[in-house]
Amino acid sequence: MLEEVETLLASPTFVVDACRHVVHRENAVVSLATRPILFSLVRRLAEAWPADVSRSLLIADAFRTKHADESHRARLRVEIGRLRAMLQPMADVSATDRGFALAPHRASDVVVLAPPVEERHAAVLALLADGESWSSSALSMALSASPRTVQRALESLAAAGKVQSFGRGPARRWMTPPVPDFPSILLLPGPLPSD
Template sequence: MDSLITAAARALAAGDPLGALNRVALRDDAPALALRGIAMAQLGDLVRAKALVRSAARAFGPKEAVARARCVVAEAEIALVSRDLGWPAKALDAARATLEAHGDRVNAAHARHLEVRRLLLIGRLDEAERTLSELVPVLFPPASRVAHELVVAGIAMRRLQTKTAHAALARAGRAARHAGIPALTAEVESASLALNTPAARLIARGEERLLLLEEVEALLASRALVVDACRYVVRDAGTVVSLSTRPVLFALARALAEAWPADVPRDTLVARAFRAKLADESHRARLRVEVGRLRTMLRTLAGVSATKRGFVLVPRHAREVVVLARPVEEAHAAVLAFLADGESWASSALALALGASQRTMQRALDSLAAAGKVQSFGRGRARRWMTPSASGFTTTLLLSAPLPTD
């Protein structure tokens, strides 16, 4: 390997993509193409980066299996940052196996982290946690330890384990300072903001207030009966009843919880559950049926009693009834929540992450775009969506070892 390739690889490992390009920008050999691709990815030009990395993979000879495997890992990371979550998992797994077989444990671990981050984005927490447990972070260089701890923190935050998340972010911060890469430090600081910004809204006895993530954790561990409008469940400290597939029942439960300890008039319940402006006898008959179904679903947590003007929720064990809602509730709020990470997403990736059809997701994105809340770039399958204020600078593409070395 020549001195320019070595210097460019070191510049990339130190988070200096411009320094790397200064050395290899005019070269078209395989190692230079790979380094140029990673540099362009760090600068945010993901389309060009993907093309360069693919060209590098084709240019490496049949005896350069490790270099080709690293190109596969780099392309997978570009796909992840592009929020193209449908990449071939088998190709990444084969690349990881090749890297492990040739003793490149650092980049093999990097491939494993990419797999875990994808699982985290699409909500498969148990699988992400099992995969992550196979890694030993103390053996990693500082940049790889940052990636590991950020994934640990991401899983902990989604499981509402704020102490674990704080500890992981503290370790990530120390590793980022040790690595001396400003982009990594910025990424840790960005992740830390999630613990210090409102995560949900509490509605109780006619009043509302915002909650931090640790306050949400404390609420769900309390003896209160919580109607959770973030996950569409009703829960107390020991029991969880999912109403995610029963939207009418959940609408009734939420209306009753928001009014507790008072009752809710029948016409109000009809309007909330059936979206009917005027309640006639058929609506009232249907309301009685749905309230009966709600009683059956919530029988271990609460009863639903009839009053002169409507119905009231009667908790069996809890002394308080509250509603936990998203900080901001509007049309397509879940889509905006995913786009708030500052990255560009493919509509197919959003559909996968939210468990919706691609047609439904496209309609939601078109509606948000018409309102000026999201914007897109690219065409066809290369089209990506993001919030208007998002930065184009990519901090996550930092391969943990120089790509072309064997």
């Protein structure tokens, strides 16, 4: 609930907000919206807190590679140094035998706020979740994305069985599949005749 999020953000809890890509603690805020690698690192460290995270896992997350070499390890050290500098008022990032660990200053807890749906085309699914049918052009306008980008997302989601279409050409509409054993239209009785 929004009220719970507001209370959490005002508390001394160390909060990694994956919706806005910022880190909060009480009134201090550090934005990592333009630093995706640093945000990936702090999120992974926060999810593991109070444990540490191995260097290989941090490299795989931050640099999107499965096979790390010495250049990746050197780059990880540089990025961890940058993260330490940005988080310095709120937390330390300490080295451990196998990797790194997050150590917030005076915070009793660490929380990661994640979007309700985290997947590649979550924004498209969020718009279709209300049960209404949408045209691809309406989705494109609502998302401020190109029609081709939206069409690729819809095709990918359709292949995964997460959305379905009906109609052809300009009349084609998209929606999420109905829930099995649940009527798609709730039939309510009409108004009773009055005397």
